[in-house]
Every structure is written in structure tokens, then in C-alpha cells.
Amino acid sequence: MKNFADKLIEAVKAKGNAICVGLDPRLDKIPASIVNRALAYTDDDGQHLSPTAAAAKALFDFNKGIIDAVFDLVPVVKPQIAFYEIYGADGIKAYVDTLRYAKSKGLLTIADAKRNDIGTTAEAYAQAFLGEVQIFEGDNEVVMPIFEADSITINPYLGWDGIKPFLEECKKYGKGVFILVKTSNKSSGDLQDLIMQDVDNKGGPGKALYEIVGHLVDSWGADEIGENNYNFVGAVVGATFPEQAKRLREIMPNTIFLVPGYGAQGAGAEDVKPCFNEDGLGAIINNSRGIIFAYEKLGMLPDAYAEAARTAVMEMKKDLEG
Amino acid sequence: MKNFADKLIEAVKAKGNAICVGLDPRLDKIPASIVNRALAYTDDDGQHLSPTAAAAKALFDFNKGIIDAVFDLVPVVKPQIAFYEIYGADGIKAYVDTLRYAKSKGLLTIADAKRNDIGTTAEAYAQAFLGEVQIFEGDNEVVMPIFEADSITINPYLGWDGIKPFLEECKKYGKGVFILVKTSNKSSGDLQDLIMQDVDNKGGPGKALYEIVGHLVDSWGADEIGENNYNFVGAVVGATFPEQAKRLREIMPNTIFLVPGYGAQGAGAEDVKPCFNEDGLGAIINNSRGIIFAYEKLGMLPDAYAEAARTAVMEMKKDLEG
Numbered sequence: 001m002k003n004f005a006d007k008l009i010e011a012v013k014a015k016g017n018a019i020c021v022g023l024d025p026r027l028d029k030i031p032a033s034i035v036n037r038a039l040a041y042t043d044d045d046g047q048h049l050s051p052t053a054a055a056a057k058a059l060f061d062f063n064k065g066i067i068d069a070v071f072d073l074v075p076v077v078k079p080q081i082a083f084y085e086i087y088g089a090d091g092i093k094a095y096v097d098t099l100r101y102a103k104s105k106g107l108l109t110i111a112d113a114k115r116n117d118i119g120t121t122a123e124a125y126a127q128a129f130l131g132e133v134q135i136f137e138g139d140n141e142v143v144m145p146i147f148e149a150d151s152i153t154i155n156p157y158l159g160w161d162g163i164k165p166f167l168e169e170c171k172k173y174g175k176g177v178f179i180l181v182k183t184s185n186k187s188s189g190d191l192q193d194l195i196m197q198d199v200d201n202k203g204g205p206g207k208a209l210y211e212i213v214g215h216l217v218d219s220w221g222a223d224e225i226g227e228n229n230y231n232f233v234g235a236v237v238g239a240t241f242p243e244q245a246k247r248l249r250e251i252m253p254n255t256i257f258l259v260p261g262y263g264a265q266g267a268g269a270e271d272v273k274p275c276f277n278e279d280g281l282g283a284i285i286n287n288s289r290g291i292i293f294a295y296e297k298l299g300m301l302p303d304a305y306a307e308a309a310r311t312a313v314m315e316m317k318k319d320l321e322g
Numbered sequence: 323m324k325n326f327a328d329k330l331i332e333a334v335k336a337k338g339n340a341i342c343v344g345l346d347p348r349l350d351k352i353p354a355s356i357v358n359r360a361l362a363y364t365d366d367d368g369q370h371l372s373p374t375a376a377a378a379k380a381l382f383d384f385n386k387g388i389i390d391a392v393f394d395l396v397p398v399v400k401p402q403i404a405f406y407e408i409y410g411a412d413g414i415k416a417y418v419d420t421l422r423y424a425k426s427k428g429l430l431t432i433a434d435a436k437r438n439d440i441g442t443t444a445e446a447y448a449q450a451f452l453g454e455v456q457i458f459e460g461d462n463e464v465v466m467p468i469f470e471a472d473s474i475t476i477n478p479y480l481g482w483d484g485i486k487p488f489l490e491e492c493k494k495y496g497k498g499v500f501i502l503v504k505t506s507n508k509s510s511g512d513l514q515d516l517i518m519q520d521v522d523n524k525g526g527p528g529k530a531l532y533e534i535v536g537h538l539v540d541s542w543g544a545d546e547i548g549e550n551n552y553n554f555v556g557a558v559v560g561a562t563f564p565e566q567a568k569r570l571r572e573i574m575p576n577t578i579f580l581v582p583g584y585g586a587q588g589a590g591a592e593d594v595k596p597c598f599n600e601d602g603l604g605a606i607i608n609n610s611r612g613i614i615f616a617y618e619k620l621g622m623l624p625d626a627y628a629e630a631a632r633t634a635v636m637e638m639k640k641d642l643e644g
Contacts, residue, residue: 024443028459039462051457051464082439082446086455088418088468093411116436116477117404118507121346124404133408135373137350140361142373146410155438157479158505159512183480185440190481190538197517197528206519209531216512 003226004151004176005256009281010228011075011108017317018281020110020258021070021309022288023063023079023098027055029293030062031302037061052087056094059084062305063098066292069306071105073313076150078110078258078286099149110178110258111149118158122165125152131169151176153236153258156213163220167233171224176232176256179217181248182210184238184261210244214251221255230256230282237275239267239285246274249282257283262316263290269319287316325548326473326498327578331603332550333397333430339639340603342432342580343392343631344610345385345401345420349377351615352384353624359383374409378416381406384627385420388614391628393427395635398472400432400580400608421471432500432580433471440480444487447474452488452497473498475558475580478535485542489555493546498554498578501539503570504532506560506583532566536573543577552578552604559597561589561607568596571604579605584638585612591641609638 012018027035038058041049049057067077079102084095099109115125127133128146135142154166156179166177182192192210207215214235221233231254237245239261248257257275261267262285275283290297294312295305334340349357360380363371371379389399401424406417421431437447449455450468457464476488478501488499504514514532529537536557543555553576559567561583570579579597583589584607597605612619616634617627 026442027457035458035462039458051466052468055457080439080443082437082443082450085414086446086450086468087457088450089411089415092407092414096410114438114477115404116438117402118505120348121402121404124408128404128408128410135349135377135409136357136361140357144373146374146408155436155477155479157477157502157513158507159509159514161507161509180479183440185480185483187481187483191479191531191535192481194531194534195519197519209513209516212516213513 001172001174003224004170004174004232005224005230006226006228007150007174008076008108008176008256008284009230012281012284015073015075017074017320018284019074019313019316019320020284020286021066021074021077021291021313022112022286023066023077023292024083024288025059025062025292026083027058029296030058031305033303034058034061050090052090055087056084056090059087059091060094060097064101065306066309067102067105067107069310070291070313071102071107073310073317074107076108076110076284077102078112080112080288096147099147103148103150108150111147111152114153114155114180116155116158116162118161119165122162126166126169130166130175131173149175151178151234153178153180155180156216160220167220167224170232176234178234178236178258179213179220181213181217181235182237182241182244184240184265184267188238188241211247211251214248217255218252225254228281230254234258236260239272239275240265242271242274249274249277253277255282258286259283260286263287269322272320285320287312291316323494323496325546326492326496326554327546327552328548328550329472329496330398330430330498330578330606331552334603334606337395337397339396339642340606341396341635341638341642342606342608343388343396343399343613343635344434344608345388345399345614346405346610347381347384347614348405349380351618352380353627355625356380356383372412374412377409378406378412381409381413382416382419382423386423387628388631389424389427389429391632392613392635393424393429395632395639396429398430398432398606399424400434402434402610418469421469425470425472430472433469433474436475436477436502438477438480438484440483441487444484448488448491453491453495471497473500473556475500475502477502478538482542489542489546492554498556500556500558500580501535501542503535503539503557504559504563504566506562506587506589510560510563533569533573536570539577540574547576550603552576556580558582561594561597562587564593564596571596571599575599577604580608581605582608585609591644594642607642609634613638
């Protein structure tokens with residue numbers, strides 16, 4: 001079973017960039033032609049789709065256009081599940097279809113679901129997103145993958161109990177996780193920047209919570225290092241806080257950073273630099289709106305969204321190389 | 323718009339107990355008769371259901387039995403979404419159906435989804451679970467609820483940005499949230515018990531992270547106090563840590579605690595006492611496996627699961643009164 005970190009690092013090397021395309025579609029920015037096609041669609045019985053099913057169809061059709069336009073350029077995509085779950089069960093179907101279509105095009109996938117729970121509950125999430133699920137018993141038993149993602153984002157607030165079940169599926173199926181450490185939003189410091197008492201009793205200055213979580217993530221991944229010197233227990237580290245990213249790069253030398261905040265959230269190439277190691281690896285830089293809705297910024301028609309996305313990826317690649 | 327805290331407190335008073343039934347079904351514990359009915363089910367075209375759709379049908383049928391057996395006894399139910407999401411989109415449909423059926427029986431509902439995100443992403447979750455969702459624009463516009471839960475559990479690791487969008491939907495639709503403060507699992511202390519430097523500069527002893535989060539939750543709910551003196555910004559406080567619960571009760575006098583850990587996780591009536599205020603209110607005590615799979619402990623046949631659940635609720639009520 002190949003270590004997920006090796007799969008990701010090798011995909012980054014093969015594509016020559018560390019760009020992650022965030023598939024966060026929003027109905028009000030999807031071209032009218034796609035929306036109208038979903039609204040006009042009729043099934044075998046001549047019935048139109050329900051509003052949520054039509055919305056889900058529009059989302060998936062839009063995503064297909066993006067994936068077709070960028071799959072040969074980038075190593076990985078990250079659909080944010082909230083933008084699908086907003087349409088209930090139909091939206092989740094579009095989410096699963098998106099993950100599968102990306103996979104069929106040779107892309108690695110990150111399910112941005114920020115799951116967090118314990119015991120059998122966390123096991124259920126881990127099996128659904130990363131592994132396989134046993135349904136029924138005896139003669140009726142079926143074992144099948146459900147979401148088939150290559151990796152998932154998870155939240156560390158519940159401690160090791162909430163992490164372990166995911167790592168077990170990772171080992172079994174060659175999958176990965178990205179644990180929230182220092183998020184990109186303005187108020188991420190409310191908890192993450194709180195300074196702890198000198199927990200290691202070394203007499204040095206107190207560490208921030210995000211640093212403690214960084215140390216935990218480093219230790220959780222210590223036994224899972226692959227051939228490329230990275231492990232499958234990744235970290236989410238926002239590009240909007242370069243100083244903290246620099247500190248975290250030191251704390252977690254073998255951890256792959258998933259870096260949100262580039263583009264629409266305001267961070268640029270200079271800001272993401274500290275997220276990389278000296279080998280030029282160790283981070284993937286996410287861009288959602290800046291790629292999938294690039295047609296707006298580029299002054300192109302909505303129907304040219306896929307072409308615009310391809311242009312935006314190539315521009316981002318140049319920007320990161322500079 | 324009635325404050326969610328008032329709805330919940332009034333339901334607790336009307337039913338005469340603070341029991342929350344956790345609807346966390348597991349296929350391997352559902353009676354064979356229900357599973358076989360789902361497997362034998364054929365649609366209008368004579369087709370059997372897919373494995374995930376059959377599993378979802380079994381889950382919902384099982385839940386209906388539980389809800390029918392307890393709706394006149396308890397104020398609130400809490401389905402844990404992981405046990406549905408494990409069957410993908412079909413499972414989510416069963417989740418929505420479960421929330422709606424509970425509502426139709428006059429029960430309040432807590433979507434135990436532990437969502438956490440920021441900005442438009444958090445808005446999408448908040449609208450989907452608590453509010454209404456606008457689908458399409460102009461002549462095609464539809465505005466509809468998706469999950470229709472009365473409240474949702476959320477994770478505070480991202481700070482205020484991840485909380486605010488939920489509170490806006492709460493205000494608009496009379497809904498509530500329960501924010502993770504001190505969870506019931508063994509390793510909850512990995513982060514939650516870390517001691518901070520003396521952040522309030524009052525020269526007193528340093529506070530634990532869970533206490534800081536408690537203060538934040540108290541402040542986030544301060545302007546949302548209803549007629550019964552509680553606000554709609556609740557807290558998850560595990561029954562397995564009574565000392566910490568006592569401290570949190572002092573920090574958050576007007577906050578309703580959602581208390582996991584009773585029963586299968588080992589906590590008893592004595593342990594949950596500190597979660598209540600002197601008025602005997604302010605907490606709801608969740609029990610999942612101890613109620614829905616009570617047939618096992620009571621030595622009854624699986625087919626008597628609903629009757630067993632009713633007996634278990636009545637026993638729990640007595641236990642809490644004692």
C-alpha cells in the first residue's frame with residue numbers, strides 16, 4: 001500500500017506545481033447555460049428534477065468542466081462539502097460524483113469536511129470517506145467504498161480519540177488526513193493563538209495552542225513517513241499568517257501543509273513561501289474562487305469558465321514559481 | 323420568533339425530564355425483521371433497493387419505531403449524522419427523514435454534526451441545517467428548508483468566524499447551537515485541559531482551554547437570553563468529567579448544557595448533577611445506545627426494541643430524579 005504522502009509528493013513533482021483546486025461551486029456563479037440545462041432536464045418518465053436535484057446536477061456539470069480543464073495541470077482537488085450538503089442528499093450525491101470523476105481523471109482528492117468525533121462515530125466517518133463500508137451481514141453482505149476520497153480534513157479539538165480512527169483507515173487504504181492547526185480566518189487566533197503555560201517545563205517561553213497542536217500532529221505522523229520523507233498526517237496552515245507558518249514548518253518538518261488563503265482570501269506567493277521546506281516541497285496551495293470563478297476577474301463570459309480556470313491555474317503556477 | 327432556549331426549557335418542563343434520546347442506529351443491531359423488510363422491498367418497477375438505499379430504509383424504519391415509542395415521554399432527540407453519512411447520499415436522506423419525522427411528532431431535534439467552517443462555508447451549513455436555502459434565481463427561485471433541525475452541534479476551534487454565521491440563522495429562525503466545550507471522551511484533555519497563561523491578567527491561576535471556551539460561549543450568548551433565563555447558544559459538556567462540569571456551570575450560568583456520556587460511556591445520575599443549575603434546569607442528558615439498543619441489556623428480543631427503549635427512558639427518568 002503506497003503511503004498517501006508519496007502519492008501526493010509524486011503527483012506534485014509530475015505536474016510541476018503544488019496547486020490544489022478548490023471545488024466550491026455556488027449556483028449563483030455557475031453559467032446560466034448549465035443551470036438552464038439542469039432545469040430543463042427530464043428523466044425517463046418525462047419528469048423534471050426536484051429543485052435540489054437540479055441544483056446538484058448543475059454543480060456536478062460545472063465541476064466536470066473545471067476538472068476537464070485542469071486535470072492535466074494540477075495534482076489535487078479539494079471539494080468543500082458544505083457547498084453540496086446545502087442541497088441535502090442530492091447535493092451529497094453530486095459530491096460523491098465529483099470525487100469519483102476527479103479520481104477517474106487521475107487527480108488526488110481532499111474531502112474538505114472537517115469531521116470530528118470519537119470512537120465508533122469517528123470510525124464511521126473514516127470508513128465512509130477513506131475506507132470501505134460493510135453493509136448487512138451473511139449472504140447479504142456488501143463491502144463497498146462510499147465517498148472514495150484520498151484524504152480528508154479533520155478538527156483536533158477532541159484530541160487523539162478523534163484522530164486515531166482516521167489514521168487506521170489511512171494505513172489500511174493508503175489514504176491521508178489534514179488536521180486543522182492554524183486556520184486562515186481572521187478570528188483563528190481566538191483559540192489557536194492562546195498562549196499556554198510552559199507545558200514542557202523547559203523554562204522557555206510559553207507556546208501558542210497552534211504550536212502545541214503542531215507538535216501533536218508531528219508526533220501523530222512520526223511513524224508514518226514514506227519514501228519521500230513526508231508522512232500521511234498533514235496539517236492545515238493558513239497562508240494569511242506567514243510568521244506562524246514559518247514556526248509550524250520548523251515544528252513539523254515531515255508534514256505536508258494544506259494551505260488555504262491564497263488568492264481571494266488575500267495571501268500571495270510571498271506569503272505561502274514559509275509553508276514549503278527547502279526541498280521546495282511539503283505544501284499544497286489551495287485556490288478555490290480564484291480558479292473556478294476566474295472568468296469574473298479575467299473579464300470573460302461565464303460560459304468560458306473552464307478556459308478561464310485553466311488560464312488562472314497557469315498564472316498561479318507562474319506566480320508560485322516566481 | 324420564540325427563542326430556542328425557551329422552546330427547549332418548556333419542552334423539558336412539559337415532559338418532566340431532561341432526557342435526549344440519541345438516534346445513532348447501527349445496522350448490526352437493528353432487528354433482522356426490519357433489515358429483511360428493507361432487503362425485500364421493491365419499488366414501482368419491481369426493482370430492489372441498492373445496498374445503501376436498503377440500509378438507509380432500515381435505519382429510518384428503526385428510528386420510526388424508537389420515535390413512536392418515546393415521543394410522548396422525552397423533549398428532544400439527537401441523531402448523530404455519522405451513522406447516516408456512512409451510507410452516502412441515501413443515508414443523508416434517512417437523516418433528513420428522521421429529523422422531519424421527529425418534528426412531526428412534536429419533538430425538538432439536535433443535529434449532531436459538529437460542523438465547523440468560516441465565512442460563506444459556515445453560512446452554507448447554517449442555512450442547510452437551521453434555516454432555509456435559496457435555490458436558483460428569478461422565475462425559477464425556490465426557497466426551502468433542507469435539514470430542518472432545531473439546533474446543531476458546532477466546534478469552536480476556528481473562533482468567532484465559525485460561530486457567527488450559525489447564530490444569525492438562530493436569530494432568524496428561532497434555532498439553537500451547542501458548542502463543544504468539554505467533550506466526554508478520554509483524550510478530550512489533550513487540548514481542552516491545557517492550561518493557559520494568565521490571560522485576564524488578574525493574577526489568579528491560569529485557566530484551562532475548556533474554561534476559556536466556556537467564557538467565550540457565555541459571551542456569545544449574552545445578548546440572546548430568553549424568557550426562561552437561558553440563551554440559545556448551548557454548550558456540549560461531558561458527564562464523564564463532573565469537576566470540570568461544575569466549573570463550567572459557574573462560568574456559563576445561562577447556557578443550556580448538552581451532556582453526553584451518561585449510560586454506555588460510564589457516567590451516572592450523580593455525575594450529571596453538576597451540569598444542572600439550582601432551578602433543576604439548564605441541562606439535557608443524552609443517552610443513545612442505552613435507550614435505542616436497551617433490548618440487549620434488558621434481555622428482550624430485538625423485535626421488542628421499541629418497547630425496551632420506552633422502558634429504558636422511564637428507568638433513566640427515575641434514575642435522574644433520584
